[in-house]
Amino acid sequence: MPTDFQRVAIVGAGAIGGWLGVLLSHTGCIVSALARGETLAALQHDGLQLHENGRLIGAPVEASSSAVALGVQDLVIVAVKAPALAEVARSIAPLIGRHTVVLTAMNGVPWWFFNGFGGERAGTRLQSIDPTGAIDRAIPARNVIGGVVHASCSVDAPGIIRHHFGNGLIIGEPSGEATERVAALAALLQRAGLNASVSPQIQKDVWYKLWGNMTVNPVSALTGATTDRILGDELVRGFISSVMLEAKAIGAKIG
Numbered sequence: 001m002p003t004d005f006q007r008v009a010i011v012g013a014g015a016i017g018g019w020l021g022v023l024l025s026h027t028g029c030i031v032s033a034l035a036r037g038e039t040l041a042a043l044q045h046d047g048l049q050l051h052e053n054g055r056l057i058g059a060p061v062e063a064s065s066s067a068v069a070l071g072v073q074d075l076v077i078v079a080v081k082a083p084a085l086a087e088v089a090r091s092i093a094p095l096i097g098r099h100t101v102v103l104t105a106m107n108g109v110p111w112w113f114f115n116g117f118g119g120e121r122a123g124t125r126l127q128s129i130d131p132t133g134a135i136d137r138a139i140p141a142r143n144v145i146g147g148v149v150h151a152s153c154s155v156d157a158p159g160i161i162r163h164h165f166g167n168g169l170i171i172g173e174p175s176g177e178a179t180e181r182v183a184a185l186a187a188l189l190q191r192a193g194l195n196a197s198v199s200p201q202i203q204k205d206v207w208y209k210l211w212g213n214m215t216v217n218p219v220s221a222l223t224g225a226t227t228d229r230i231l232g233d234e235l236v237r238g239f240i241s242s243v244m245l246e247a248k249a250i251g252a253k254i255g
Contacts, residue, residue, distance in 0.1 A: 005188050006030060009073040009095050011088055013039055013048065013061075015153035016105055017079030018161035022050040023192040025059035032062040032070045034095070040065055042159030051156065052163040072097035075185070078139075079105040082129075089138035101181055102139050103171065105147045107213055109206065115141045116175030117203050119255055145182055146202035147171045148209050168195045172202030207251050214247060215240045 006029060010021040013033040025031045025048070033043055043063035050057045064070050073095050080088050085106075096102060104110050111130040114121050130136055150168030153161055169189055173182050182198055189196035199205050219230050219240065231237050 005075040012080035022059040038158040067094040089135040148205045172199035
């Protein structure tokens with residue numbers, strides 16, 4: 001399988017997708033983006049722009065609302081919010097050839113979670129995420145490499161990204177295999193300046209990040225409180241701990 005990632009498409013050129021797009025552009029990759037609306041217009045006019053370490057870094061991007069126009073890619077990075085994935089799946093197929101690697105850089109349990117994992121649950125389709133199997137048909141399991149991002153980025157304006165802190169990216173084959181393509185992808189990400197590592201069980205890393213996201217994040221979103229205030233309140237901390245223990249039990253149940 002080819003491991004030369006020359007053509008890279010970003011699907012979801014927001015905070016994380018835009019950040020990765022700029023970094024990969026500076027390794028020599030030809031970066032494109034599947035976008036629409038204000039983001040599409042901004043990318044076509046100015047490309048991607050990244051505020052990082054007190055400097056503004058630009059990157060040219062071929063942006064289009066049509067996956068057909070962009071064509072088959074070597075690497076597709078899917079960095080959309082989970083609720084948008086079903087709609088994205090309807091339009092993404094022309095980007096994906098037989099040997100295209102699809103890296104998912106999203107929070108939450110992905111549709112491919114039980115591919116190559118889960119014992120008797122191996123291959124189970126998650127009804128809550130992909131009820132009709134449309135996502136799995138559009139993005140075949142054989143193309144997927146899982147990713148977990150440990151970085152904080154935000155969008156100042158369409159196409160203008162700000163990196164705050166962190167540059168960790170854990171990747172892994174859903175099967176846990178140490179393949180040539182996952183090693184090559186890790187090497188590319190490291191050349192881009194990321195602290196990229198390969199996990200022998202990417203599902204565990206996905207779950208570990210979700211363990212924090214499912215507890216502190218909703219409380220912060222509902223109350224506007226920052227982490228120090230949330231964890232400094234005995235009652236709230238106790239509530240979060242109970243949720244984490246429940247999630248721990250679920251995690252243990254699925255292995």
